[in-house]
Amino acid sequence: MDVLSADVGISCIHAFTTLRSQGSSDAPFNSLNFGDHVGDDPLAVTSNREALRRALPGQAATRWLRQVHGTDVAAAHAISEGEVPVADAVWTDQPGLALAVMTADCLPIVLAGVRGDWVAVVHAGWRGLAAGIVEAAFEAVPGNPTETRAWFGPAIGACCFEVGSEVRQIFLKRFGVVAAASFKSTKNPDKYLADLAGLAACRLRALGIAAVSDSGHCTVCESDRFFSHRRDGTTGRMATVAMILPK
Template sequence: MIELLRAASLSDVPHGFAGRRGGVSTGVHAGLNVGLGSADERQAVLHNRDLARDALLPGAALVTVRQVHSADVVTVTGPIDEAERPAADAMVTDRPGLILGILTADCVPVLLADRKAGVVGAAHAGWKGAIAGVTDNTLASMEKLGARRDQISAAIGPCIGRTSYEVTSDFARHFEEQDAENSRFFSTGREGHCQFDIAAYVAARLAIAGVGRVEMLDEDTYSQPDRFYSYRRSCHRDEASYGRQISMIAVG
């Protein structure tokens, strides 16, 4: 069975954060791997995408982008062929019948909705996109479709947790130079290193930007190999490839 985690803040909006449970992939990709960029069998990945779509809204069109760790946002008005996916890391739409899907394997998936305006968004926030403002740009794009920030609810799905995300002190300084207050997202680690709470950083950016409600699911992808794919865990295990999970949202 496919596991779709739901956020209370989006309870009346079609959405779900899928993990790796269910699906037809095998080996290191075992489960619901939806990553076309992985070394998995293409037909298995395409079948998994169909399974994920049907677990949320059977018959709807699943739209994804070619994620490049940017702050770029695409406004989706209709289905997009897999071969024509634009390079971007977030999408917004006000069109029913479309599922926006963001792929992750430790990075932060963010699903957003303004119910009153009938506008939804989905963002992939790796550290590069997060610090560059991918969530801020997503909010701006939602506003262009009629959304209001104080009416938007945002949910942060499964991603790498603070205890699993070791970074260098130089990495942390990059964030602290942007804003001294960002030091609160880093805790002391071994010499020359610290632990980064990227989910809290993304949540804070959303709150500062004026989002009405921000929810964190608090699920660590790295420490739960039976439930989630994790790029960092795969690297630590010297695995040849890794899977990706999908987070989805649609206009209700």
């Protein structure tokens, strides 16, 4: 299975984002689609998820979420296999359990304690960031932000993420003028290019997290590797997966 490995720099943390190739789904979900809510054949999605499980160390069980751009955070070790809670972040301190969020332009974030004693994955679209999903994740996990490393997976880049002035105003009202640096004017006075990763990094820095690594990949620009809802409309979903490796 082709993946983009996460650079968290912690030997016992295994994390990555899947690429869109080498799966079972037909167009327009071709081919490694994990989204069971986008109109794909359920059998193809099941086949793709089973392939992921086989590719994980120890064929680890994966905990999936029903993501709603909110701020709920689930504890993976409290989720029964087959249960799919409504949440936009999930964490665990137990080895051998895989956590997943799905994206097709939103920013996937992997967070991990520097000692490898906990890991989390976060689904961070602009609505979730504005609502406080990053802050909510740190209210849930047992770690200290100053002893945390973060990795940003592929997401829509500032080159492609045009938003209305109302989105900029939401961030300025919630987080102050520090958020302004993540918005660049366009020729249209009512439109801005938003830096989703920059907005997330701003929130992490405010919490005291300095060790942030950004994959730097734009899902819109790299159509051969990534799904993009902004580019294609009806499309599949990548998975960003993280786990603590068993000893």
